[in-house]
Structures are given as C-alpha cells and as structure tokens.
Amino acid sequence: MSDLIPGLPEEVARECLVRVGFDQLPVVRRISRQWKWEVESPYYSRLRKAEGLARPMVALVQAQPTADDAGPAVHKGSSAAAATGGPANFYRMVLLDPAEGRWTALPTLPGPMESIPLFCHVAAADGGGRKRLVVVGGWNPETWAPMNSVYVYDFLTGAWRLGEPMPGPRRSFFACAAVGGTVYVAGGHDEEKNALRSALAYDPEADAWTALPDMAEERDEPRGLCVGDRFLVVGGYPTQAQGRFVGSAEAFDPAASAWGPEREEGLVPDGASPRTCCVVPGTERAYMLHDGHLVARDGAEASAWRTVAQVPEDARAATTVSALPDGRVVVIGSACHGGEQTVYVLREEAGKGGAVWARAPAPPEFSGHVAASLFLEI
Template sequence: MGDELIPGLPEDVARECLIRVGFDQLPVVRRISRQWKAEAESPGYNRLRREEGLSRPALALVQARPDLGEAGPAGKQSSTAGGPANSYRMVLLDPAERLWTPLPDMPGPSGSLPLFCQLAAVDGADGRKRLVVVGGWDPETWAPTDSVYMYEFLTGAWRRGAAMPGPRRSFFACAAVGGKVYVAGGHDEEKNALRSALAYDPDADAWAALPDLAEERDEPRALSVGGKFLVVGGYPTPAQGRFTGSAEYFDPATSTWSPLQEGLIKDGACPRTCCAAPAADRMYMVRDGHLLARHGTASASAEWRPVAPVPEDARTSAVVSTIPDGRVVVIGSGCHGGDQTVYTLREEAGKPASWARAPAPPEFAGHVQAACLLEI
C-alpha cells in the first residue's frame, strides 16, 4: 500500500473513509497496514469522529447471558458442580438505532463478568475509549473480588488492571469523572458499611486513596455532575437497608468532600435508578412506578416532580439513563426475572410525555446488573 492510506485517494478523502469505520471493526483496521494502525491510534481519530458527528451514544450493559436470562437479578441457579452458574457478559445498546452488540468474553475459565461489578467509561489521555469493570463477586464462589478489567475498543480485547486496594468492598458507588474512575462507600466482607474512597487512573494503571466520606454509605449511587463525583444515598451499618436521602460530592480540583444537601432524594428511597442529565442540570429516578425529574442538582429549593408513569412491563427497573439528545432511557421488566424491555421518553414543553417501546431481542433479554453511558 506504500505510504498512502488508501491507494488512489487523496489523504483527506481516505481519512474521511477511515473515520466511518464501525467501532467493532477497529481491531481489524489496525491489522490492515501500519498506516491504518497509526491513523486509528492517533489522538485526532476520535476527535475527527466527533467533529463529523459520527460518534454515537451507547449504553454499556452488564447483562445475563441468554440461557440464564430467566434466573433474575441474582441468577440463583446451581451448576452440576454444585456452585452458582451465573454468567454475565458486556453488551452495547444503541438506544436510538435499537442496536445490540455483544462484546468479547471476559478473560478467565467462565468468561463471565463478576456479579454485581461496577462499570465506568473513560477517555484516556491518548483519546482511546475504555470500559472499566471494578470489583464484584466471583461468579463461581460469590466471594468479593478486588479485580479491575479494562476493555479497549481500539484493540477489541480485555486486559487486567491494578487490583483495587482493600478492604474488598461490595455494592459501592462508582463513576468516571475527568478520565478517572472514582469509588466510594459500600461494605466490607464483614458487612460493615464504609466511608473510604479511592480514585483509579487507567492511563497510569494506579489507585490513589481519597479523603473519607462524611458518613458511612452502603449501596450508594454515584453520578458524574459538573466535573464532580456525586455520591447519593446509602445507609450506615446499624441501619441495614434504611436508606438516607442525603448526598455529598468530591471535587477533584480541591480534593475535598462537601455535603450537597439533606434530602436530595426521599429518605428510605433506594438511589439505584438515579441518573443525571448534566447538560440540562437535571436528575431523574424511578420511584413508586413513576419517572420523576428534578431541575437543579445543587439547588436546595428544587423538588422532584412526576414526569410519567413507567409502563408496567418495565417497572422492575434495572437501568435509568439519559442520552445527549435529551431522551430518558428506562430498561426493565414486569417482574424479577422477566424479559427486559427498553423504553425511551423525551420531555417537550407543552406536550404530554409518551414512551417509545422497543422489546429486547430474545438473545438480549437477560437481566441487567450494571450500566453506564458512553459515546463511541
């Protein structure tokens, strides 16, 4: 192929062709020639895709494999060896085009993602997009793990990251802010709620300790809002499931925690379905069968308002997310263990909110344990 990207085409035209390659074909592109490899790995490649409007929002989902989809959230089946037979994989959903794409299996004998792992998407300093999977339970033993795995879209492969420092925690808050993955709260192996927090730098493959939260928070929810790591809800060790409605945020610029306000959400409400639309300074959550919205994340006077009832076949909600075009995505089922259905809703002034329904194909109908938004 000489030194030309595509023989016979001007350089700028060839580059226009290459930036239109689907994310799933990038590993193949890198193997075609040294010129294509250098182009796909260049910091400008993803920038050009964004400038041309070719990047698309997608939801990365930790989803039960098809043959175990009926097992429900914990997948409490038994294998022939007597141990749990849970198996989860990574799936990408393009909610606008209703396209589902499985990613390669996780390394290891089972090929399964850890149960109850946490998930974040980050852009590296080199412009590369990565999915980072943190912690969770071993799918065979159900023991908490400190594992970190990264999926590189450019190579189409998983690799191990540095283990998360102890104690081994479960059901912690996790979100990506500014190219780093932040972790806070959860509980240790003795079921003690935690205040400790950590930050992971995928570029350096290194963890750093952060100041402690102001209070213990088991099963909190993490959001990335305005360049800050927001931790919502959770409960201390003595409360055992009685959620608080308070929230606090970590500012990477000052390396300090600050309370957001008391009662960001209703006391007793599980924060699992909380999500943020940062561009609109808005939060959403599902509670008592309704989608609720709150304008002004940090405003003490803001109140939650009902937007629309969630359809009955999605009220057992696993995922609530926003996408950049302003729509809200809800993925859920009618009961625990039911097939997943995807609904999208766009709020428009002066118009009643209405849901657009898209049942998941049978091979993608399994329960979703974790999700995050990314653009690819």
C-alpha cells in the first residue's frame, strides 16, 4: 500500500487529513481509495473529536429569502415557486457556525420539490463514524398535504438521498430526536387530527424502520429530546384536549425497549408548549422560552425552572432555541410574528449570576424565517 501522502510518515499524513474542513470531505474521499477509507473510518471522526477539531454547528430549516431581500441570484425553488416568480414556501437546510459567524447552505433536496417540507422534523444521527442529517415528514410546501418522506444528508458524500418512507399513518407535529445513530419518532396526529401514542425508530445506516411499543398517553405536538441514552417525549396533549398542553413526559430506553414516566409532576409547566425546549448535549440541563424569558432546568431532579435572562425585544417572538455543549444558547426569533428574523447567542456567566446576549448578524441571503434548528457536531 502506498503512502497516504507521499514523502510523509503515516502519522503526520493522518494529522494533515484530520484537519480538513468538513465541507471539503466529499472532495477528499474522491482523491484515492486510501483517503476514502481513511475519512470514512470511525477512527477518523473519533480522532477529530479527540483533538478538538470537531465543529459545533447549528442546523437550520430556513426559508429562502425573496429576490428583493437577497438580490437577483436567489434560487427560485420548486416549479410552482418559479411559476409565481418567488420562493413560495421554499425552505432549505442551512448550517450556522456560531463561533465564526459563518453561514452555509446545503444542496437542495433531490426530486422535483427541492424544498425542505414545511413543519418537518430534523435529527442529527451519528452512526458508523458518519454524521447524517435526517429530515422526517412534514407537509408538501405546494399542496400542504402531510408527507411520510425521509431525506438523509451525508456529510461525507455532501449529498442527499431518499430514505425509506415513514410507515403507518401520515403523522404531523410529532416528537423526533436522534439517540446515537437511531432516529426516534413518537406521537403527533394523523390526517383525521387524532392524537397518537405510537412510536417508531429509523436506522439511517440500514435505511429501515422499526415499530416501538406505544407510549402510555396520546401526545399531539410533543417535543422530542435526546437525554443521555434515552429518547424523551415532552408535553403534548390528547385528542380531546385540543391545544391544552400537559407538562408530563415519557422516556424510551432503547436498551430495555420500554417507556417509562420521567416525572409525575411534569417537566414543563402545564399549558406551556414545549416547542422551544432543548437539552445541552451530554447533560440533563434543559432550556426553553417562557413568558419572554429564557429559563433553565439543571437536570430532571431540579425542583423548578430558573430564569436565565430576558429575551431581547427584537427576538421576543422566538421560533427556535438550540443549546451548545460549551454553554452557549442560540435563540432565533423576531420582534413580532412575521417580522425580521434575528439571531442571538447567549452565554451564562458561571458563578457570576448573569448572562450576556450577543447578536449574530446574518447576511441578506440568510435572512429568511427559521422554522426549526438543532445542534450537531461535525
């Protein structure tokens, strides 16, 4: 076998390859069979993380700005959008690097639709040494019909592929999160607006779905979170309640293949939507927005939520919250519904009892409405 890089010892050559930017990996793996094997090996991703080279990113489902907002080079999106001369509910996947303030648009989806589905769910699965973004369900942006589609983006290939469709009823507004390399789905409602208890698991590596035991309760509009090695489903409401959210939660343990209650008195306040609830990766600390404030809960056993900071006025109508492992929290919103989108990054001052907001400016071509966000490390 020839050298990884001619003239360099193997360990030095490997140190060079491990420092390649994630956006260059699709090119690197095409250079040679050796390089392809190297970057696709689980050891490669572990080495990047061990040397502090993995990048903390926020993935956003973001509306394509109009040509008036972002200039004449804006992609027109689907055929229906082109016919009307504008994006018309055209969404795309965008990556935000909070440390560098860099914004990057991923390729459009395969097929004629191209747009990310409305109200879809996105999870970041990490299996076999490969990081993948998985887009599940949502509504067709042209017809607003519920979809059971699955799209998988592989950061090593730099391309999307169609996955096996989600089985069962075409559900909307369900809980979704990845635990390791598996994506979990639970609850939501069917096309007749009946709240669901059923749950599923998707393996992007095998491109296969597995039915899970039902939850104890019907949960429409719940929030899905990864907490440790469990899939946590927070809040939601049964069919008869119609929007009256409960604060209880259920946790699925993959090792036991069973559900269990998280807390009898609930994780979020009764009546509050858990839509903005998120968990700091690798911990049990949770954040969410409540009454114009960012609040936190330091683990499932904490007695109550504590106020961290008031949300800035121009982000008060916040749509998404994402927590990073280093303690930063990214809040995206606007002054009012339909207003100009703003991005803020907050860092709690440990031991100082305070928090500092910093606005992260977005270029005009990334000024569109953000429908969903999540943390991932590449």
